[in-house]
Amino acid sequence: MTDMPFDDLTQLEDDALLVLYAGGDPAAARVLTARLAPIVHAHAWRLLGDAAEAEDVTQEALLRLWKIAPDWRQGEAKVTTWLYRVTANLATDRMRRRRGGNLTLDAIPEPEDDRPGAEAQMQEAARAAALREALATLPDRQRQAVVLRHIDGLANPDIAEIMSIGVEAVESLVARGKRGLAAMLTGKREELGYQDDE
Structure with missing residues (x-):
């Protein structure tokens, strides 16, 4: 245990x-949870399209992180890279189980949006739903690569590490996914509503 002040831990x-x-x-765990949980949840939500399932995946991913903490070797891998990989694997498992059930995209509630203007909200929701629907048609690996690259904004080398593939394979998956x-x-x-946005 350290006597380091909380503000120093955040650095x-x-x-x-x-x-x-x-x-x-325990203070280190609080800082790490506050820092990583939103990232993990956002990634899980983008992959799953369901806030409750994303919360479950977030909890499971963080529990797995705490379990491997005693064996963690500093400098060998980024914690975030490891978490992205675990999150993607957990989400993929859930999507595979879901395919056996009767859940449809229409059954997934739209996320709450506090922006003004009902028309703008409806337009944005329609665009998001169309993107989620289109993403759901992609093979799992293509969807994961596209989400990591274009929604989460990660660089190809980071995605390659997360997915345990080469950078060229990432580029190929992203290109095929975009097509x-x-x-x-x-x-x-x-x-x-894109006809006026050119």
Whole structure:
């Protein structure tokens, strides 16, 4: 356990905080959870399209992180990279189980949006729903690569590490995924209100 002030803990890298947690420092765990839980939840939500399932995946991913903390070796991998990989695997497992059930995209509630203007909200919701629907048609690996690259904003080398593939494979998956999305969304441009956005 460390006697380091809380504000100093917030300045530490993720792997240093994880090592402190493994040594019995609960403050390090609080800082790391506050930092990582929103990232994990956002990624899980983007992959699953369901806030409750994303919350479950977030909890499971963080529990797995706490379990491996005593064995974590600083400098070998980024904590966030490890978490993205675990989150994606957990989400993929849930999507595979879901395919066996009767859940449809229409059954997934739209996220709450506090922006003004009902028309703008409806337009944005329609665009988001169309993107989620199109993403759902992609093979799992393509969807994961596209989400990591274009929604989460990660660089190809980071995605390669998360997905345990080469950078060229990431580029290929992203390119094929984008072509698949374009094909799926062709013809919906006017319906989604993009005719005036050129």
